[in-house]
Amino acid sequence: KVTEENVHSRLDLRSKCIVSVDPPGCTDIDDALHCEEKPDGTFEVGVHIADVTAFLRHGSELDKEASDRGTTVYLVDRRIEMLPSLLSSKLCSLMGEVERLAFSAIFHMDQEGNELDVYFRRSVIRSARAMTYEEAQNRIDAHRKGKRYDNPDEENIAKSLFGLASIAEKLRLRRTEAGALSLASPEIKFKFQEETHEVVDAQTYEIRETNRMVEEFMLLANIAVAKKLVHQFPQCAMLRRHPKPLPEQFESLLKTAKSFGVELDVSSSKALNNSLNNAERLFRQDPYAANLLRILTTRCMTQAVYFSSGEVSAPEYVHYGLAAPIYTHFTSPIRRYADVIVHRLLAASLGYASLPEDLQNSKKNAGGRRKYQPST
Numbered sequence: 294k295v296t297e298e299n300v301h302s303r304l305d306l307r308s309k310c311i312v313s314v315d316p317p318g319c320t321d322i323d324d325a326l327h328c329e330e331k332p333d334g335t336f337e338v339g340v341h342i343a344d345v346t347a348f349l350r351h352g353s354e355l356d357k358e359a360s361d362r363g364t365t366v367y368l369v370d371r372r373i374e375m376l377p378s379l380l381s382s383k384l385c386s387l388m389g390e391v392e393r394l395a396f397s398a399i400f401h402m403d404q405e406g407n408e409l410d411v412y413f414r415r416s417v418i419r420s421a422r423a424m425t426y427e428e429a430q431n432r433i434d435a436h437r438k439g440k441r442y443d444n445p446d447e448e449n450i451a452k453s454l455f456g457l458a459s460i461a462e463k464l465r466l467r468r469t470e471a472g473a474l475s476l477a478s479p480e481i482k483f484k485f486q487e488e489t490h491e492v493v494d495a496q497t498y499e500i501r502e503t504n505r506m507v508e509e510f511m512l513l514a515n516i517a518v519a520k521k522l523v524h525q526f527p528q529c530a531m532l533r534r535h536p537k538p539l540p541e542q543f544e545s546l547l548k549t550a551k552s553f554g555v556e557l558d559v560s561s562s563k564a565l566n567n568s569l570n571n572a573e574r575l576f577r578q579d580p581y582a583a584n585l586l587r588i589l590t591t592r593c594m595t596q597a598v599y600f601s602s603g604e605v606s607a608p609e610y611v612h613y614g615l616a617a618p619i620y621t622h623f624t625s626p627i628r629r630y631a632d633v634i635v636h637r638l639l640a641a642s643l644g645y646a647s648l649p650e651d652l653q654n655s656k657k658n659a660g661g662r663r664k665y666q667p668s669t
Contacts, residue, residue, distance in 0.1 A: 295392040304414040310449040314429045320382040328456035340514040343385040344394040345626040365628035389423030398514045406463035429503040461509040472563030472616035476591045511624040519621040525642035528603035535597040535612040542593045
């Protein structure tokens with residue numbers, strides 16, 4: 294339960310119209326969002342992440358076990374959790390209409406999605422609604438068609454989602470223009486017979502605008518936190534980079550593309566993405582061929598890795614696939630231990646806590662940080 298002591302030591306955001314958007318049945322809700330238009334036409338956008346470190350004491354037996362597990366593993370019919378379900382699905386989860394502790398990134402943005410300012414605070418939030426991607430999409434679509442609600446709470450949810458979707462579209466366009474790759478393969482979802490757990494149906498998971506909306510704000514927060522950490526801790530910030538593939542890694546892809554009558558330019562991520570988009574237009578009547586090229590492109594990629602900022606020079610911080618000059622993982626602390634480390638670093642950078650000794654030596658911990666590589 295959130296106590297008055299918690300509230301006094303944190304930024305109180307319980308009056309904000311905050312919503313979470315996740316797959317149906319999601320119980321381990323890491324993140325929630327809000328968007329509020331200001332009188333001058335700019336926007337306040339909040340990315341609120343479950344404050345796992347408020348419950349996970351550094352160096353405790355529970356912390357050591359979470360570190361050893363490294364990540365939650367999602368299987369077809371169940372998950373093997375990094376944290377006990379009491380934390381992952383209850384105390385930490387940003388459920389709807391319940392007060393929760395969070396770590397918030399608050400952005401001041403203009404109508405074109407340009408970041409004017411950002412600050413980070415430990416906070417207390419009360420999510421107005423836990424929504425599915427489909428529910429959020431229906432609310433956005435209805436708002437676009439002019440639907441309005443007499444209930445002010447419902448209207449605020451619709452306006453917040455619409456504002457988030459509008460800004461996310463601009464953020465995505467800007468990333469694409471910078472050279473971000475779009476390589477995700479279609480996800481498959483399975484339906485099971487309740488008693489025998491046998492698969493009775495399989496369908497392609499539909500990607501909606503709201504999926505991409507959430508993705509954009511998670512990327513925005515991760516990049517902003519990375520910048521903050523490397524500024525505060527230039528030698529020991531935990532970052533994530535994705536090195537550019539070597540020319541020989543593209544050979545099989547180029548050969549296959551040529552057999553389809555397509556020439557791909559792999560000189561940069563932007564050139565590659567443009568080439569794949571051109572191929573998609575060329576294969577308009579055969580979407581499977583275009584999808585095959587994207588899958589083969591994924592196989593050419595190097596493995597993204599965690600590292601300490603002091604290990605390499607700043608130009609090597611780049612995340613090739615995202616076309617981001619700097620990046621980290623901050624937004625999934627319930628299911629990824631690397632994010633827990635980043636939360637502790639961010640807390641130290643803001644004066645909430647001292648920097649744990651085991652995070653101060655970049656070279657000493659480089660090997661340990663690599664054990665969290667299974668995450669995307």
